[in-house]
Amino acid sequence: MRCVLVLASGAAWESEALDRLRESAGIVVLKRCVDVDDLLASAATQQADVAVVSSDAPGLDGSTVQTLRRHGVGVVAVTGAHLREDAESRLARAGILATVPDTEVTSLPATLLALADAQVTVPAPRAGTLATVPEQPDAEAPTGPVQPGRVIVVWGPVGAPGRTTTATAIASELAARGRATLLVDADPHASVAQHLGVQDQVSGLLSAARTPSPVQAERLASAARAVGDHLAVLTGLPRPERQVEMRDGVLGEIVTELALTCDVVVDTGSELLGPHALRDGAAGMTLEALEVADEVVVVGAADPVGLARLARGLVQLRETWGETPVRVVVNRMRSSLGWSRSDVASMVEGFASVSSLHFLPDDRAAVDRALVAARSVAQEEGSALAGGVRELVDALHPETCRVTTKAAGWPRFRRRTAGTTRQP
Ligand SMILES: Nc1ncnc2c1ncn2[C@@H]1O[C@H](COP(=O)(O)OP(=O)(O)OP(=O)(O)O)[C@@H](O)[C@H]1O
Ligand SMILES: [Mg+2]
Structure with a gap:
């Protein structure tokens, strides 16, 4: 029937x-x-x-x-x-x-x-998938069906506006709220592993891409590295040229398959071309990620160069991706720039209609503490930066707003790696 x-x-x-x-x-x-x-x-x-x-x-x-x-x-x-x-x-x-x-x-x-x-029929979550059971049975851990997750793609224009900082923070905050979350490094110039102190002799993305089509979550499990109870990472390419090993469409397949059992946050590169443009080159993976995104988070830097690039990026995104709803993060906001949040909001609204606008403060000390400790800025308790990340994730995932304990039905990742702390 x-x-x-x-x-x-x-x-x-x-x-x-x-x-x-x-x-x-x-x-x-x-x-x-x-x-x-x-x-x-x-x-x-x-x-x-x-x-x-x-x-x-x-x-x-x-x-x-x-x-x-x-x-x-x-x-x-x-x-x-x-x-x-x-x-x-x-x-x-x-x-x-x-x-x-x-x-x-x-x-x-x-x-x-x-x-x-x-x-x-929707594939049922399978034993041994990324969303797996805790190593130590936890009497309090809820049981129940694993629910499908959301795909959040973090993009931003050239100039290191803070895409990776934002992507790792979103993923880490979602995990802290009990959502099984996978962070995928799809920037050809990968850096998630360095941000989170994951040893990545083997590229998680390339391992995942080598699984035969159709991609299946069981086979992807071994490619991901757990970095927390609910957080795992698919590390990126060792060099941008290795993109040639990513067959056309495979990133979209990987992300879609993984999102059947967990939230997926994708960190992308800055290149952005229209969907009808040549798919090879640095834009290929970004395009594939955007095609399967439920949410697009666009990160721009708060300084004059960053805002000009953000404006151009938003126009480009609207021209190439039409109706895709986007949330904008203006990063490294600081009073010395001489403009207020409402000034920036007026500028952004002049270029694109966005679902929400967020500001993350310039906080070198908090970012440095996080980088040195190989954790995300979301874990910098008490910092304004972590507060800004919480507000962003509240908007991305309103149903997790008040969740401070493990959410029903979301199992933990098995922690497989030891020593994820960066050496001084
Ligand atoms: N809110 C912030 N306050 C202070 N420093 C920040 C902030 N956000 C990011 N940074 C710093 O800015 C630099 C670039 O950040 P990040 O690596 O996240 O950018 P990116 O857009 O991913 O860049 P890339 O093009 O290298 O991938 C890093 O040194 C990071 O620590
Ligand atoms: Mg980056």
């Missing part, structure tokens, strides 16, 4: 498709959805197992497909003749199960019924 949601967005094929689906044994049309938000809300009720969507439905992107997948809803796209090849391959990479030309909607029921059950 296939329980189906339909999002046709006014396409001409809708009525014939609905007739064919409704008259087919083994198919139940649960709902005609009016837009992507309606589709996602319907999918969240977990009653459907397939969504039939128009490939050019407004707002339908890789992130939508991934979110549907996390709700256990496979996606079949009805495509028009005008669909560009690159758009089709992007949808395929995002995890669309099948495409049906709009001239052949009579074949939709057969396509849906031919899908294997395994393709359209």
